[in-house]
Amino acid sequence: MNTLAFSLLTQAVTAGSEATYWFPPQASTTAADIDWIYYFIYWISVFFTVLIIAAGLWFMIKFRSKKNAPPAAAGHNTALEVTWTVVPAILCVFIFYFGLTGYMDTHTPPADSYVVNVTGVKWAWSFTYPDGTVSDTLHVPVNRPVRLVMSSEDVIHSLFIPAFRTKQDVVPGRYTEEWFEANQVGEFDIFCTEYCGTKHSEMLSKVVVHAEGDFTKWLAQAGNIHERMSPVEAGELLVKQRGCLQCHSLDGSPATGPTWKGIWGRNEKLADGSSLTVDENYVRTSILQPQAQVVAGYGPVMPTFQGKLKDRDITAIIEYFKTLK
Amino acid sequence: MSTTTHGHAQDHGLSHVMSAKMLLGVWGALIVLTVVTVITATQPMFNFGAYANLVIAMVIATVKASLVCLFFMHLLYDRKFNLLIFMGSLLFVLLFVSFSMMDTAQYQPAIQSRVEAQAQ
Amino acid sequence: MSTAAAHNHHGEEGHGHDPHLAHHFDSPQQQFDSGKLGIWLFLIQEVLFFSGLFCAYAVYRANHPEIFEFAHRYLDVTLGAVNTAVLICSSLTAAWSVRAAQLGQRKLMIGCIVVTIACAFGFLGIKYVEYAHKFHDGLLWGEKFNPKYAPGGHGEEAGHSPTADAEGHSGQHATAPGATITQEAAGEAKVTTPRNTSIFFSIYFAMTGLHGLHVIAGIIVYVWLLWRALKGEFGPKQYAAIDFAALYWHLVDLVWIYLFPLLYLIR
Amino acid sequence: MSSLDTTMGHSAPSHAEDNYLTHAHGIKSWLLTLDHKRIGVMYLCSTVGALMLGGVFALLLRTKLLTPGPGILDMSHDTYNRMFTLHGAIMVFLFIIPAIPGALGNFVLPIMLGAKDVAFPKLNLASYYLWVFGAVFFVTAMVAGSIDTGWTFYTPYSVTTPANGVIWATMGVFILGFSSIFTGLNFIVTIHKLRAEGMTWFRMPLFLWAIYSTSVIQVLATPVLAITVLLLTVERTLHVGIFDxxxxxxxxxxxxxxxxxxxxxxxxxxxxxxxxxxxIVGVHSRKHVFGYRFIAFSSLAIALLGFLVWGHHLFTSGQSALASVIFSAITFTIAIPSAIKIFNWLATMYKSSLQLTTPMWYAFGFIVLFVIGGLTGLFLAAMAVDIHLHDTYFVVAHFHYVMVGGTLLALFGGLYHWWPKMFGRMYNEMWGKVGAVLVTIGFNVTFFPQFVMGTRGMPRRYFTYLPEFQAFHIASTLGAYLLGFGIVLAFANLAIGAFRGRKASANPWGGATLEWECSSPPPHDNFAVTPTAHDPYDFAHLSYDEKTDGYVARRS
Incomplete structure (x- = not known):
């Protein structure tokens, strides 16, 4: 976008990336463009607002008359009417055009974008990175396009990052996307902007923009849960993050898969008629080759986690199972 | 005044009187068209594919609807303004349905891929 | 367009004592035309009212043709066609009741009204039979969709519930949206039920249900007209109510003219 | 018949005694009245009651928002959520939509046309009772578990929320929808069929063009709302899965x-x-409205274009980019007829014989608010900017400027303009102006800070907020108190005027439309003899008469 033409008007805001009277900081590559369009409309609006209010006030004072004054002569001026039809129309075409190009920029993620999966649930966000790491704040590298692929577990939410000037509803039953390229290291607010119930106003999070290299460090550290926590804790986190609990209950209630209540050391009858005791071997097989030994009464529907869970992850899950009495 | 072609009605009637022949004729046409639409939709020899058959069914329904509107509902003989506003309302229906269809069709892949992801 | 002025003069003297002429109208013609425009605007409102359901239908059919292609076979074309004919006949008698009123044929008018009401009840009766079958066979909306047989099969052969087999228990639609559900009806080849087939029945019941409510409203209107007709309130100069009720009834017919092919006759 | 024209200005004294207020007595004569004027007055009282209820909710919300967290009212999350929902729903469905057509439309429209009543007086009364019935449903919703969905009832939240009032509220909306539809239907038929002699389409006062355009929308759009809330009710009770x-x-x-x-x-x-x-601008400028046809057609244009732009509420919803682009483009076309109206009003005031009356002050306040409200619409119509502003306080401020500013100030303007006609008495002019100033300033103090908050990223419908927004919230709340005070003052001035004011003449402003030709207040049947309509903004034949403080027609 040609920012030069109106640089005089917008210099104060496009030059720096700090917060201004109107705007939060410009921390993404598209923010400056969007602010520019905003100010373009802003100054048009200021012009017309001042013009109309001043004219109205002036007429009210200037043409004020006594009650018995004769009525004024009717006026008509087609040229004038055409003017104030055509001028706003032309301005509108420009605003539409700038709005359109800006929108297209913010809706066309570059092909090499870094993808983060986002899940909205009443009233928290969770962010899943390509390596399976999950966090409740969004961490991104600076100067790299990031594409968020989002869905909701319950009602409609909306992920809004004012500093990036980006927002998109997060809709249950489908994916929506938004992208940005942060150009400033720091922490910025994330808001939920689609009303989602009681704690809608507390469905907040942060986006942490890391400097070059720092992001990979953060990811390695965040991803390596085994160094941060005990095996039992790590196992508990893993089964939550990987959606195991969608099909396996912890309290004995029936679900798509067998319950995990008291699973360790339990005797299971298998679909082929044989039976076995749940031990390390069986758990490992069930995770990596779920169809091999299916418990009687359940369908062979579990997906494999081969390549998705590391050996150490499975060990942690086993340690966690031992605590489920 | 409504365009009354019936001389007798001109004197004291408020609107056009439909002739008995016309009423029976329209009724007959409607019944025949109902039979035709059932046959084209169920007989194997009229199977031209989902799309073509939808068009056929809708064309027949629209012919039937037009008969009802123009004759049973007197629109052909009534003030033309009533016909105009009725047709106008159909434009708004068309607007509503077509825009909604256009948009929902565009984002179906986003729903489909979510469904597939959940199925895994 | 402006009829008010044209009728001013005979509005003041000529019809001053016409008991059917409301005080704010100048002439019976002006009053009749006002009523006519009013009822047409009401019908337009009805068209837009139904348009919501047609929109839902169009959106889901365009995006999921397989559901409609599959599920419509659960409907009984014969009953639908008979009902179409019943409504068309009632439309004929409704239109004829207007003609009879205009020509002062009182007995014929009352007869037409009676037949119209009878047809409306006939329509509802057939609809009841269809609904009863659907309820019995689990062909319902949303979570309640639990068919007892494959389309084209018979309710009487109802065996086990195929959805329950595949999904463990009902209510699993959201968490286990397997692309298809395989079902096996007694003595038939395997049939796969498309995902979210229940949507068809949601739309079916919404559309026919709302239409049915309009039929019931029509019956109420016609019973009221019958009562007034028996009291001798209608005649060649006073038939607006009959005319307007008939217009409403034709609209109910119009809606069904589209519902029938859209729901029953899908290929 | 033409010989009668000149005397209509001040009809015979014997008629002046009998007016619609004194025509019949007793509460029953009001509740069962078929007189459009009485129905208009009942609408006025009822909708103003709804405005007060919604206003109390608004003040409570703003008071809570003085601080983040529960605040000095110790309000809970859920109470706040229910309150903003009720504020929005009551204001929109019970006040803004029915107020002007129901109250002023009903009172003025038939008289302006030179008709004795609307085409269907019984239906008119039925519309009013549908409004009452709908209001009862809303009150029931408030008591029976309340609603916390926002006035928009978005699914799946509205289907899953435990607040049990949702069905009551949606059925209330359904009923109110039909009240609105029947009012619109009635007005369309009245305008088509009951125009007096000489009342051609282009002699119709611009208020009637506006009401006609409104009615077209009411008949064409409201049924879709009816089916939507009906489907939503079915979704919530039977779980049909169309929206879930x-x-x-x-x-x-x-x-x-x-x-x-x-x-x-x-x-x-x-x-x-x-x-x-x-x-107001025409009559109080004592000058023919500039560009009458442009204004008349711009009303119709807005009504029709208004149907083509709904998708601009969905730019961030997951609507496809293609649909968004189309909707954005069409949205900008609406700016043009709106701009035409503003410029035409200004041109009317230019070189006029302007009377600086209370209605004129309200008209100016309206123009101020509508210019700001309309121009901020451009920000929201531009897709790239809307992405940032959507669902923030910017939107809240924008639609309050347009809807509340537009409806409330216009309603006040209209009431102050027609009050002498409605009740035959004048109000206190000085307090009228004070009210106009307080309302205009209070409104701007309330809502202008919200533009800044919104642009800075403050989302709407937030119970609590980040501390950096507090200063703006405090300003906004103080403005709301001022606005509330101004509204009460403006109504009080009217009410006192209706009972204690000095007698008004038949035509205190020198209006040339037909309602100024009947006495104040109008007689039961409006006109003893149907009047003849002329150019509604030709004031040449009206001259000021000091004795009655009104204008008298001298047309020959």
Missing amino acids: PSLGGDPVLFQHFFWFYSHPAVYIMILPGFGIISE
């Missing part, structure tokens, strides 16, 4: 349904306001 994604439904489709009505509904709210302002 857990059953394969599509929540964005619900938004299409909802906004197909609710965007045109914005013009149901603002178009009657435009009409009133056109009347």
Whole structure:
């Protein structure tokens, strides 16, 4: 976008990336463009607002008359009417055009974008990175396009990052996307902007923009849960993050898969008629080759986690199972 | 005044009187068209594919609807303004349905891929 | 367009004592035309009212043709066609009741009204039979969709519930949206039920249900007209109510003219 | 018949005694009245009651928002959420939509046409009782578990929320919808069929053009709202899955349904306001309205274009980019007829014999608010900017400027303009102006800070907020108190005037439309003899008469 033409008007805001009277900081590559369009409309609006209010006030004072004054002569001026039809129309075409190009920029993620999966649930966000790491704040590298692929577990939410000037509803039953390229290291607010119930106003999070290299460090550290926590804790986190609990209950209630209540050391009858005791071997097989030994009464529907869970992850899950009495 | 072609009605009637022949004729046409639409939709020899058959069914329904509107509902003989506003309302229906269809069709892949992801 | 002025003069003297002429109208013609425009605007409102359901239908059919292609076979074309004919006949008698009123044929008018009401009840009766079958066979909306047989099969052969087999228990639609559900009806080849087939029945019941409510409203209107007709309130100069009720009834017919092919006759 | 014209200005004294207020007595004569004027007065009282209820909610909300967290009212999250829902729903469905057509439309429209009543007086009364019935449903919703969905009822939230009032509220909306539809239907037929002699389409006062355009929207759009809330009710009770994604439904489709009505509904709210302002500016400038046809056609244009832009509420909803682009483009076309109206009003005031009366002050206040409200619409119509501003306080400020500013100030303007006609008495002019100033300033103090907050990223419908927004919230709350005070003052001045004011003449402003030809207040049947209509803004034949403090027609 040609920012030069109106640089005089917008210099104060496009030059720096700090917060201004109107705007939060410009921390993404598209923010400056969007602010520019905003100010373009802003100054048009200021012009017309001042013009109309001043004219109205002036007429009210200037043409004020006594009650018995004769009525004024009717006026008509087609040229004038055409003017104030055509001028706003032309301005509108420009605003539409700038709005359109800006929108297209913010809706066309570059092909090499870094993808983060986002899940909205009443009233928290969770962010899943390509390596399976999950966090409740969004961490991104600076100067790299990031594409968020989002869905909701319950009602409609909306992920809004004012500093990036980006927002998109997060809709249950489908994916929506938004992208940005942060150009400033720091922490910025994330808001939920689609009303989602009681704690809608507390469905907040942060986006942490890391400097070059720092992001990979953060990811390695965040991803390596085994160094941060005990095996039992790590196992508990893993089964939550990987959606195991969608099909396996912890309290004995029936679900798509067998319950995990008291699973360790339990005797299971298998679909082929044989039976076995749940031990390390069986758990490992069930995770990596779920169809091999299916418990009687359940369908062979579990997906494999081969390549998705590391050996150490499975060990942690086993340690966690031992605590489920 | 409504365009009354019936001389007798001109004197004291408020609107056009439909002739008995016309009423029976329209009724007959409607019944025949109902039979035709059932046959084209169920007989194997009229199977031209989902799309073509939808068009056929809708064309027949629209012919039937037009008969009802123009004759049973007197629109052909009534003030033309009533016909105009009725047709106008159909434009708004068309607007509503077509825009909604256009948009929902565009984002179906986003729903489909979510469904597939959940199925895994 | 402006009829008010044209009728001013005979509005003041000529019809001053016409008991059917409301005080704010100048002439019976002006009053009749006002009523006519009013009822047409009401019908337009009805068209837009139904348009919501047609929109839902169009959106889901365009995006999921397989559901409609599959599920419509659960409907009984014969009953639908008979009902179409019943409504068309009632439309004929409704239109004829207007003609009879205009020509002062009182007995014929009352007869037409009676037949119209009878047809409306006939329509509802057939609809009841269809609904009863659907309820019995689990062909319902949303979570309640639990068919007892494959389309084209018979309710009487109802065996086990195929959805329950595949999904463990009902209510699993959201968490286990397997692309298809395989079902096996007694003595038939395997049939796969498309995902979210229940949507068809949601739309079916919404559309026919709302239409049915309009039929019931029509019956109420016609019973009221019958009562007034028996009291001798209608005649060649006073038939607006009959005319307007008939217009409403034709609209109910119009809606069904589209519902029938859209729901029953899908290929 | 033409010989009668000249005397209509001040009809015979014997007629002046009998007016619609004294025509019949007793509460029953009001509750069962078929007189459009009495129905208008009943609408006025009822909708103003709804405004007060919604206003109390607004003040409570703003008081809570003085601080983040529970605040000095110790309000809970859920109470706050229910309160903003009720504030929005009551204001929109019980006040903004019915107020001007129901009250002023009913009172003025038939008289302006030179008719004795609306085409269907019984239906008119039925519309009023549908309003009452709908209001009862809303009150029931408040008591029976309340609602916390926002006035927009978005699925799947509205299907899953434990607040049990949702069904009551949606059925209330359904009923109110039919009240609105029947009012619109009645007005269309009245305008088509009951125009007096000489009342051609282009002699119709601009208020009637506006009401006509409004009615077209009411008849065409409201039924879609009715089916939407009906489907929502069915969704909530029977779980049919048309809008609920857990059953394969599509929540964005619900938004299409909802906004197909609710965007045109914005013009149901603002178009009657435009009409009133056109009347006020013409009459109180004592000059023929500039560009009459442009204004008349711009009303119709807005009404029709209003149907083509609903998707601009869905730019961030997951609507496809293609649809967004189309909707954005069409949205900008609405700016043009709106701009035409503003410029035409200004041109009317230019070189006029302007009377600086209370209605004129309100008209100016309206223009100020509508210019700001309309121009901020450009920000929201520009897609790239809307992405940032959507669902923030910027939107809240924008639609309050347009809807509330537009409806409330126009309603006040209209009431102060027609009050002498409605009740035959004048109000206190000085307090009238004070009220106008307080309302205009209070409104701007309340809502202008919200533009800044919104641009800075403050989302709407937030119970609590980040501390950096507090200063703006405090300003906004103080403005709300001022606005509330101004509104009460303005109504009090009117009410006192109606009982204690000095007698008004038949034509205190020198208006040339037909309602100024009957006595004040009008007699039961409006006109003993149907009048003949002339140019509604030709004031040449009206001259000031000091004795009655009114204008007298001398046409020959």
